[in-house]
Amino acid sequence: MDKRMKAKIVRDALQMALCRRKMPRGVMVHSDRGSQYCSKQYKALVAKHDLTPSMSGKGNCYDNACAESFFHTLKVEMVHGESFTTREDMRRAIFEYIEVDYNRSIRHSANGYISPMAFERKMVA
Structure with missing residues (x-):
């Protein structure tokens, strides 16, 4: 950030x-x-x-649903309604949300309803 x-x-x-x-x-x-x-x-x-x-295609957010879904989830679950004292506080909170919460536990239909981390492990194996 x-x-x-x-x-x-x-x-x-x-x-x-x-x-x-x-x-x-x-x-x-x-x-x-x-x-x-x-x-x-x-x-x-x-x-x-x-x-x-x-x-995504120009003017078509549905072309890249994975990225759009991630940013929607981030805004709704993490940023919306929060008040951060400093940019560093916001950076830390968003990093923690992505690395600890989202990547480890949020399931996504594009990944076969498993978390991004589980999907990555599956694809590397």
């Missing part, structure tokens, strides 16, 4: 995810159509690691 949505932040996040997962190849990466995901540098990183980008 940063004060502005620049291409560098999404490249850094993708690089971190790749490193944490021992540089997988051929996996799908979901995103929206934000300019940071359309940048030459981001596209180059996706291509370098043989990833498959998944973006």
